[in-house]
Amino acid sequence: MTTPFGARLRAAIDRRGPLCVGIDPHPELLAAWELPDNAEGLARFADTVVTALADRVAVLKPQAAFFERHGSRGVAVLERAVAEARSAGALVLLDVKRGDIGSTVAAYAGGYFGPDAPLRCDAITLSPYLGYESLRPALDLARADGGGAFVLARTSNPEGGEVQTARTVDGTPLAQAVLDRLAAENADAAPLGSFGAVVGATVLDPSLRLDIGGPLLAPGLGAQGATAGDLPRVFGGALGQVLPSVSRGVLRHGPSAAGLRAAADREATELSRVLGG
Numbered sequence: 001m002t003t004p005f006g007a008r009l010r011a012a013i014d015r016r017g018p019l020c021v022g023i024d025p026h027p028e029l030l031a032a033w034e035l036p037d038n039a040e041g042l043a044r045f046a047d048t049v050v051t052a053l054a055d056r057v058a059v060l061k062p063q064a065a066f067f068e069r070h071g072s073r074g075v076a077v078l079e080r081a082v083a084e085a086r087s088a089g090a091l092v093l094l095d096v097k098r099g100d101i102g103s104t105v106a107a108y109a110g111g112y113f114g115p116d117a118p119l120r121c122d123a124i125t126l127s128p129y130l131g132y133e134s135l136r137p138a139l140d141l142a143r144a145d146g147g148g149a150f151v152l153a154r155t156s157n158p159e160g161g162e163v164q165t166a167r168t169v170d171g172t173p174l175a176q177a178v179l180d181r182l183a184a185e186n187a188d189a190a191p192l193g194s195f196g197a198v199v200g201a202t203v204l205d206p207s208l209r210l211d212i213g214g215p216l217l218a219p220g221l222g223a224q225g226a227t228a229g230d231l232p233r234v235f236g237g238a239l240g241q242v243l244p245s246v247s248r249g250v251l252r253h254g255p256s257a258a259g260l261r262a263a264a265d266r267e268a269t270e271l272s273r274v275l276g277g
């Protein structure tokens with residue numbers, strides 16, 4: 001991939017609107033779609049979402065956990081879904097939240113970035129809570145491959161604040177320290193940096209400086225209670241960098257492709273109204 005992820009994401013949002021839809025095959029959703037809770041059900045679920053949405057939303061975000069719980073057959077389904085979504089025109093952000101010591105992070109990253117990577121995708125999620133620099137091998141590999149990463153800063157779950165509002169040795173709140181590192185990562189990138197932060201749409205923390213020069217993935221809409229109308233308050237002047245993410249709020253409108261498309265279109269219209277573009 002020669003064009004950096006940030007530029008490809010900006011172009012996709014300009015073309016298709018600011019929406020990321022998650023592919024989260026929860027057991028409850030498989031049941032609601034009358035699919036078996038096994039690799040076969042998973043494959044039909046993923047295929048339905050990719051066929052319905054990969055040609056219209058900017059980003060699809062498979063949640064790896066729901067595939068990995070089915071073992072190697074689930075991971076094979078994930079590999080196919082990622083490849084098919086990308087070839088149908090969506091950017092794929094694989095939600096794996098990897099984080100470890102640097103040498104292990106390098107091994108993880110080799111699975112996602114590089115021409116021969118089995119799960120080659122456009123971007124992944126990373127957890128910086130073993131120390132931001134432990135992520136360096138993944139950030140470097142992503143950059144070299146024209147890929148990107150979204151690093152957890154202030155997550156949408158209520159427990160996140162226990163850790164993320166704690167202060168570093170120099171007194172900076174941990175989430176802010178992550179955001180500051182990402183701003184440095186994106187220095188000089190235009191029109192949008194390739195290294196984003198995860199900041200939940202459920203979180204209201206006006207003290208956070210969100211101007212990182214890269215995208216802000218905002219999960220928490222729909223099932224976790226946030227609405228599009230909350231985004232201006234949560235993101236303030238950084239609203240133009242926000243990539244809202246919805247999983248169950250769209251997926252519960254399946255299994256028909258028409259139902260999924262209508263739900264995604266409603267979300268995109270509402271988000272475009274709030275975010276502009």
Ligand SMILES: O=c1ccn([C@@H]2O[C@H](COP(=O)(O)O)[C@@H](O)[C@H]2O)c(=O)[nH]1
Pocket residue numbers: 022024063095154155156157198199200219220221222223224245246247248249
């Ligand atoms: O802070 C975070 C980071 C990631 N997620 C993931 O996003 C989706 C949310 O699903 P919904 O059904 O829209 O609630 C899920 O895959 C999470 O693991 C998050 O929610 N919050």
